[in-house]
Amino acid sequence: MAKPRVALFITCLADQFFPQVGESVVKILRRLDVEVTFNPEQTCCGQPAFNTGYRDEARSVARKVLDLFDDADYVVAPSGSCTAMVRVFYPELFQDAPALLRKSQDLQKRFFEFSEFLVKVLKVEDLGARFAHRVTYHDSCHLLRELGVDEAPRQLLRKVQGIDLVEMQDYKLCCGFGGTFSVKFPEVSVPMGQDKIRAATETGAEYLVAADGGCLMHLAGLIHRQGLGLKTIHLAEILAAQEK
């Protein structure tokens, strides 16, 4: 079988704030003998506009995404949220435009979040990573409830050498990021995040790990503001780690 061609959809958030997440994804996929491509024409999936109720603006950005990955067998994104946008909400956005709807349905079949791609498509769990720390995994809501992925990230983490994976109280509870909710309702978003950080801290974990840059940016910002010791990290970074 020929090497699968996987196009990376980096997501605008990881591109701008967490480029190391993208490097980790590339490193892992190459180790698994996958051909990774990156189309520099990509920007954002359009979710911020869609989430805020500006559907025309979201559509105009999403249309561009539909044309970016024609030659890829799969598209992989290190984000449950952006993946949900493409897989769940693109078909809704284009429901009245048959040609674009067909394109979005084709993309839908090939588009995967990183952890689910590893476990469900490549069928690997052990990536030979080593990360000797106590970590707790935060289920990001779009990954959990729009894509129904809850076990894959945990399966991958359990195979990491030296890791101590613990569950926090109410691990399914939203962290309060919610896209533009975070700036429209900061009075609610902030205390929701504080609850999450408290739950993570109570486990004695050194790292709070998640598979979505949005949650991580929100939680890290809260932790830094409060001067707490808890660290945040993206799942891909742990899976790429080879520390001694």
Next chain:
Amino acid sequence: MIRWTDDPMTEFTDVHSNEIHKAGSETIGNARLAEAYRSSTLRLFTHRLNAIGEVPGFERLRDAGREVKRHTIENLDYYLAQFADNVERNGGKMHWASTAAEVCRIVVDIVQRSAAREVVKAKSMVGEEVELNRALEAEGIRALETDLGEFIIQLAGDRPAHIVAPAIHMTREDVSELFVEHLKAERTVVPEELTAIARRALRDMFQKAGVGVTGANFAVAETGTVVTIENEGNIRMCTTLPRVHIALIGIEKLIPRLADLGIFLRLLGRSGTGQKLTTYTSLLTGPRRPGEDGPEEMHVVMVDNGRTKSLADPTMREMLYCIRCGACLNVCPVYRKIGGHAYGWVYSGPIGALVTPEFLGIGQARELPFASSLCGACREVCPVKINIPDLLLHLRSEAQEHAPKPSESLLPERLMFRLWAWGMRRPFLYALGSRFARWGQILLARKGWIRKIPMYPASQWTVGRDFPALAPQTFRDRWKKLGSK
């Protein structure tokens, strides 16, 4: 206060849904209130989890419930006519009300014709919605709420803070205070004693009242039966003791057959309070027959009040499947924080964020669809699987289209997103923008973090969080090295 108009939709002036930010902050800042919401929602949430765990195939039950509701709503005209025919055949009287004002006028007329001066009321969200108590009081008719929670709310001059637990926000100390003040009761915080005080006050009214007003949990089309479920027995008192019974029913409460009821009784009790069944389930089919108990007259008021507008909308129609169990409130992290009153009208939580803008018009409640992190926990517990986050997203676009918020910055939000989309469609502008932003942040960032951003909406982020500085290099820049490997 209700201002009656001739518009097809009643204009409510006592709606504060767009002040949700202020009201929500007040709950969050009030330690006692915040704790009441936290502990009560957690209790109901846990009860539900335990109760559904006992039922094998609860998922299939949810699917069945959803399918019955979908079918009924899609064929509502047929079932409404069938229900109405059967109510009249059973000796009941049908009334049709398209607005809150009409509901009130119909009820006032019936009460006045019966020459009653006192009305006992069972808990009814439709009754709250149309503000029936005010209308009755304006005509000199005394209306007493007989559900314990509603009774407390009425004494406090308050609104329900939860769909099934109206006084969820009050502690027993609060209730004790109220009873001392309004009922001249002795001070006690023992729940049984508080209940006994309420019972004495209610018993007297049950004996005097000439009319009982209730809502309905379900209305069975094939038999013309009104179904009520409860735990206190007060609804049964309201429907048997007074000479006249009036049931207020939203048109979405219909189910086709008596055989369908079993699905919903199991779904509703377990989803709402975690009970297998509520203590009382009453099936009311017409007024008393010779030799039987019950009221001499039974009136059924079918209420539209905005519902047919949602019915006409193929997307929002799904909202009408709701059986008002309150499970979405208990699980919602936003409701848990801001509480029921913050939603500014009678319905709260995720379902309230759909119902309120739909019933009152988007302008009156344009902020509600945004009061959600779209986490989807509500959809996960909904007994009829209403896709609440998706409907909230739909209403968000309605809000931006028809009721844009006054701008909070020099650049209106829509224009901001237009520019954003324009840039995002052009990779070279995106790349140029990221260059500029990296120069710009030199002034703001210290050690990789930004403490305060002066511009809206980022300023809203730094209210309680630090903002990470942009990485020195974007991924696309790093790819130039990575890619060549």
